[in-house]
Amino acid sequence: MMRARFGFLSAVLLVSVMFITESCEKIGIGKEYDKVVLLYVAANNNLSSFALDNMVALKDGYLPSVNDESILLVYKHISGFKPALVRLFKDPDGLPVEEVVAAYEDHNSASPDVLKGVLNKIKTIFPADDYGLILWSHATGWLPKGEYGSTKAPGVSFEDPYGSIVKSFGEDRGTEMEIFELREAIPFKLDFLIFDCCYMGGIEVAYELRNKADYIMAAPTEILATGFPYDKVIRPLFEYRTDLEEVANIYYTFYAPKDPSNSTIYNSATIALYDTDDIEELGVICETIFSTNRDKIAAVNRFSVQPYFRLGQDYFFDLDDFVSRIATPSQLLIFRELLDDVVITKWATEKFLDIPIEHYSGVSVYIPDNPSGDLEVFYKSLEWNKRTKLVN
DSSP, X not given: OOSOTBTTTOOBOOOOXXXXXXXXXXXXXXXXXXEEEEEEEEESSTTXXXXXXXXXXXXXXXXXXTTOSEEEEEEEEEXXXXXXXXXXXXXXXXXXXXXXXXXXXXXXXXXXXXXXXXXXXXXXXXXXXXXXEEEESBOOTTOOTTOTTSOOOTXXXXXXXXXXXXXXXXXXXXXXXXXXXXXXXXXXXXXXXXXXXXXXXXXXXXXXXXXXXXXXXXXXXXXXXXXXXXXXXXXXHTSSSOOHHHHHHHHHHHHSOSSGGGOOSOSOOEEEEEEGGGHHXXXXXXXXXXXXXXXXXXXXXXXXXXXXXXXXXXXXXXXXXXXXXXXXXXXXXXXXXXXXXXXEEEEEOSEETTXXXXXXXXXXXXXXXXXXXXXXXXXXXXXXXXXXXXXX
16 A cells, blocks of 8 residues: 555546435535535545555544534446445444445446536535545655556566555556646646545655645555545544644554554554645746756755655655755755745654665655656646756
8 A cells, every 4th residue: 555555646536427315405415515525436446445445444533423514435447346425423323334325237436527527516515614634545656657667677576575565557457647638627726635545745746736636635645445544544634624734643643653563553654735826936946956956956966965755766765865965055945935835734754664765855856867768748738847847
């Protein structure tokens, strides 16, 4: 569950045959809500057992009550089951209830049309002041379809020793969603967007989605297959003022217990929260740094910069560590002030599996390897590169 949990957001839902119960009035239509949170679980892949565990954990934790003005919805497409959109709440006796909002015939939950359709359907049935979205699946950051895992570094020929405990690369029957498609699949502005999937804590992702959510939470590394502790993280999402920093803290603490000897979980986690309001200014200073230090970029030893990847998948490096190698002292000072405005909270264990985390800014970046390479050509199409000209 660690490696690339949303295949590039291999998770979206094509609103096909939608089943609304007779009680559509009861479940939403015609009523206004304060907040709606959707957990989008795209697990029609090798993560299905972890998805089932997360669904159990959800019901063991906080759920809004049946009469609350806030709604928790889960879209779940799990191997062996047909896709469904359900509402989770506590009944008057405090027992968890799963109410079907829409049932679907089999479709591909990595399709942008599916995700867009689901979100539009939710906005119609559950009109609200604020919407939050959690994306749960495989993911590979900003990379194009099929890139992650297609090659390994010279000499890396062994199988991944942690493959069974990370969100290893996958999707829905070969389909992946690229970052452009994800951007277009989100049809309205979100209060927050949380990625419970790998490698989405990159500046390329945050910048691409800057107009789609006020806040974005993600990990620059992989994520362990167990994902977020859903029995604990839902309550702060439904506070009067959504407490995203507490969600990040809970996630980190879950994977970094005070007494690791009492834990059966690998002590490995990175997480950060980004404020998209200030990300444009960060792009401006980065454009200045990259344009005035072009020769230094080419001279950087990529593998001396803090990595967030394993097994030769050299697409994700620490942004601050990279910029510190090329910026002038005055440029670096401005950059770091702006970076602090964007990355408003960040947590990391001392190691992520076998990667020492020694320089942690909370956000990754790609360091160009071959200015005329196919991947660099693709990189030029990213909004981040259009703004900063990292690849010129």
